[in-house]
Structure formats: structure tokens, C-alpha cells
């Protein structure tokens with residue numbers, strides 16, 4: 001883990017250097033994958049998400065510095081750089097929804113079925129659940145077309161069909177920021193710098209800098225002066241207790257709409273199937289709860305978590321020597337957080353949980369917002385469905401046979417008229 005740097009500009013120079021280094025790595029990889037003669041014509045777009053939205057809230061100047069460092073790097077690459085920007089939470093939700101529905105073929109099929117209204121098996125779009133480190137998004141087409149909250153409502157016209165989409169991005173509810181928020185809440189009642197934490201395995205210990213903990217807009221409001229500079233976290237591995245602490249992050253006390261998720265945010269009744277990706281998938285896949293053919297029911301997901309959280313750290317570490325320690329030590333927290341967010345936060349029930357599919361890839365493409373962003377910027381999804389669809393093989397053969405028959409008929413007719421006037425007299429026509 002990087003040492004905390006605080007919000008000072010000099011403190012962020014390390015972050016700029018790190019961003020620059022990972023970008024260099026990405027560019028080198030892209031140059032290997034894209035054939036050299038296509039480098040110049042290959043457009044490159046950069047979209048930054050919630051981590052940068054938070055940095056921008058904390059220190060806009062530094063966020064702009066990071067973006068411009070990234071821009072300079074991309075401009076000097078052999079690719080056709082088109083610009084870098086921080087995308088909004090709403091865009092992140094929308095592009096994730098576009099990506100998975102594009103890859104699943106939901107848009108084209110429903111557009112095509114517009115011309116065949118008698119077919120009843122119209123494939124609906126799939127909702128998108130995205131969990132990042134700093135934010136989480138929920139996006140789907142609700143049953144009710146009219147939305148109670150305009151700021152959560154988007155309208156798309158894709159392949160000739162209109163979609164009224166609900167979306168919300170919860171800043172600070174990505175898994176890394178959620179863990180920070182939980183720790184600062186736990187700290188409020190702490191008298192010493194030692195914190196017993198049920199979301200970590202027994203035998204696990206971690207030191208967290210108090211300064212680092214508060215150096216985020218997600219936790220800044222809870223800032224208090226403490227006598228100790230470090231928090232010493234000691235795991236106690238208890239799913240139930242961990243869940244109780246996590247659920248305090250979801251404020252369900254007031255709702256100005258007919259229905260809310262949490263923190264007074266409108267949420268229409270959940271509708272249809274959902275694809276859950278990014279950290280939803282990374283975590284559930286590690287826990288063997290993401291099987292694509294039959295995702296584990298909510299009750300078995302809870303028992304898996306109870307069992308996993310109660311395992312001593314030494315045993316977990318020995319069982320998964322290949323997994324990064326940062327991820328491994330946090331799977332108990334992350335899995336419990338995912339169940340709480342979906343169940344308590346969004347209101348998935350035992351039944352609707354079964355409608356969630358945890359997705360890493362669809363075909364060979366990553367499920368995530370990036371493909372949707374690129375499809376949008378390159379205008380690759382038309383608003384209108386082309387009325388002339390390419391013919392299927394059977395249609396093509398049928399059309400050829402029909403035109404041959406018409407041609408033969410016309411020749412016969414011509415032959416009758418010009419060469420055999422008796423045909424006409426006998427009424428062959």
C-alpha cells in the first residue's frame with residue numbers, strides 16, 4: 001500500500017508519476033496488439049472515473065494536473081488521440097448498461113422484433129450493476145416509463161427503439177471507499193488506536209494511517225482529532241457482526257419518493273435480469289459464487305460468506321498463495337459488502353437475487369463501461385434501425401428462384417407474342 005500523502009499538491013506528484021507509468025505500460029501493450037500500419041488511424045479516448053471524481057472534489061487543480069500529464073503522454077503516442085476527460089457517474093452507469101446490452105445483442109434483437117410484433121419472446125434489455133473502488137452504479141429499464149426523479153432518468157434511441165433508463169451512481173460506495181467509511185465510523189467509538197474488526201479474518205492485522213483514512217471526501221466529514229496517528233486493525237472474522245456494521249452505511253431513514261434505495265435516492269421497482277460486473281464479479285468469482293450457469297442462491301452466498309469470514313487468516317493465506325494479499329485480506333469485507341449493497345441497499349430479495357448474473361466477460365470482451373464509451377464516441381450504435389436488413393441465406397435463395405421464374409415467364413411471354421401469335425389466340429397468356 002502506498003504511503004499516505006495527504007492532499008498537498010507535492011503529495012500528489014507520486015500519484016501523477018504512477019498514473020503515467022501505468023499508462024506507458026498500456027500504450028506499449030496497445031502497440032503490440034494493434035498492427036503498426038493501423039496505429040495512426042486508431043482513435044484513442046481516455047475516460048477517468050470515480051477515483052478522479054473524488055480527487056477533483058478534493059483538489060481540482062491536482063486532478064487537472066493528472067489529466068494533463070496523461071494527455072501529454074497520449075498525444076506523443078503513435079495513436080490518434082481524441083481527448084481525455086473525467087466522466088460523470090451517470091455516464092459511467094449508462095455506458096456500462098450500453099456495453100452489456102450491446103454484447104448480449106439485446107438492442108438489435110428488440111429493434112428487429114419491432115418489425116415482427118407477433119413474436120412474443122421479445123428479449124428485454126438487461127440491467128447493469130457496476131462496482132468500482134470508489135463508486136457503484138445501478139442502471140436498468142424500469143417497468144414504469146415515467147420517472148419520479150429526472151436526475152436519474154436517461155433517454156436513448158438505439159436501432160430505432162426508445163429506451164427510458166433509470167441510473168444512479170453512488171460516489172463513495174465503491175468497495176475501497178466503503179471500507180474507509182466503515183473504518184471511520186468504527187473509529188468514532190474507539191478509545192484506543194486498536195480496533196477489532198469482524199470484516200477481517202482472525203489473526204489478520206493491519207496498520208492504517210489516520211491521516212490517510214481522512215484524506216478522502218468520503219470520510220472528511222467524520223474527521224476528528226485523535227491521540228494516535230495510526231489505527232491498528234485486528235480481525236475477528238464474524239460475518240454477521242461485519243454485516244451489521246456495513247449496513248450502517250446505508251441510510252434508509254427518509255425517502256422523498258415512493259421508493260428509495262438508500263440515502264434518499266429514488267429507485268424504481270427492480271425489473272428484469274441484471275448483469276453485475278467489475279468488482280461484483282472479481283469478488284464473487286473468487287468466492288465461487290458467480291457460476292454463470294446457475295449463480296448461487298442468496299442463502300448459500302450468505303453461508304459461504306459466514307464460513308469464509310470465520311476462517312483464520314493463516315489458513316486463508318496458505319490456501320491462496322497466488323492471490324494478492326490486499327485483495328485476499330479484503331474478500332471477507334468485500335463479499336459481505338456486496339451482499340449488503342444488493343440486499344439492503346437495492347432491495348434484491350431471495351427471488352430477485354436469482355435474476356443477477358455475475359459477469360467478467362461477455363464472449364471475449366470485458367463487461368464494463370469502456371466499450372460503451374467507445375461505441376458512443378465513435379457513433380457505432382445508430383439511433384435508427386435500417387429498414388433494409390441484409391437477407392438471410394434462405395431469403396436470398398428464395399429471391400433468386402423467384403426472379404428466375406419471373407424471367408422465364410417474361411421470356412415465354414415475349415416468345416409467344418413475337419414468334420407464335422397463335423399462343424395469344426389460344427389464350428395462353
Ligand SMILES: Nc1ncnc2c1ncn2[C@@H]1O[C@H](COP(=O)(O)OP(=O)(O)OP(=O)(O)O)[C@@H](O)[C@H]1O
Nearest residue numbers: 049050051131132133134135174176278279282327
Ligand atoms: N482480482 C481482484 N480481486 C478483488 N478486487 C479486485 C480485483 N481486481 C481488481 N479489483 C478491485 O476492484 C475494484 C474495481 O476495479 P475497477 O478498475 O473496475 O474500478 P475503478 O476504476 O476503481 O472504478 P471507479 O473509479 O468507478 O470506482 C478496484 O477496487 C480494484 O482494486
